[in-house]
Amino acid sequence: MEQLKLAYYSPMNGEFSLKELNFLFVFQVNCPGCFIHGIPVVDQLHQEFGNQVSFLGLSTAFEDFDLNTEENTRLLIDSGELIGETRKAFESQGISTYPIELNFPIAMDRFADHTFDLAQAVEDICNTNPNFSTWPTFDQDTLRKKIMAYLKEQVCIPVTFTLNQMRGTPTFIVFNEKMDILRHHFGHQSVHSLRSELNELLSVSN
Incomplete structure (x- = not known):
């Protein structure tokens, strides 16, 4: 759940x-x-x-x-x-x-500050997809990279x-x-x- x-x-x-x-x-x-x-x-x-x-x-x-x-x-x-x-x-x-x-x-x-753990945020976002753990490793890594790039581009990140x-x-x-x-x-x-x-x-x- x-x-x-x-x-x-x-x-x-x-x-x-x-x-x-x-x-x-x-x-x-x-x-x-x-x-x-x-x-x-x-x-x-x-x-x-x-x-x-x-x-x-x-x-x-x-x-x-x-x-x-x-x-x-x-x-x-x-x-x-x-x-x-x-x-x-x-x-x-x-x-x-x-x-x-x-x-x-x-x-x-x-809002995210300098203490915000980007790597953990990426994992949390990936896991909102209930099937993520069953994806091939290549697809998982590709999504992680896309999310990380997206987060780094954001001026402001509302955490919740x-x-x-x-x-x-x-x-x-x-x-x-x-x-x-x-x-x-x-x-x-x-x-x-x-x-x-x-x-x-x-x-x-x-």
Whole structure:
């Protein structure tokens, strides 16, 4: 079972602690879809399952690094301030600040620094492919070289986003206390479908 590699700075909005079942919501502040289709769903689920499931919102940046920052994430939490394309999307509807109060813990994705182990990162990324260990050695080495070259070219590496090979935001991941990924979704998800998944997973764990 694929394991979640989770790295973040100190939470800005409450504390996160592992439970038997955990819900990770990955977003960017300059991502209108995250605010229109993501946060309302997570807020509703947090209200319903907050006593049984541990929630964490992870603000990340795989693009627009000048906008998707910890500072702008703090402004969102503290005052509902919106930025960039997200701000434009809401202002077009006559909304100047985000109308939903963020009550679940939020942290900033950790960014690679001089201590970041590139070789280990390459292995982690390779192993997101469940069949990687069965590939011929030549193919494995070729992929390793491609990933290493890609990582070295990056100006900024968001660790959680990169190591888990996320496709974009919003991303929703349900995982257990062993960091095993139980569900992984990218893009718009209905509150009904995610609610059903959480109920199903809770019934199995109880």
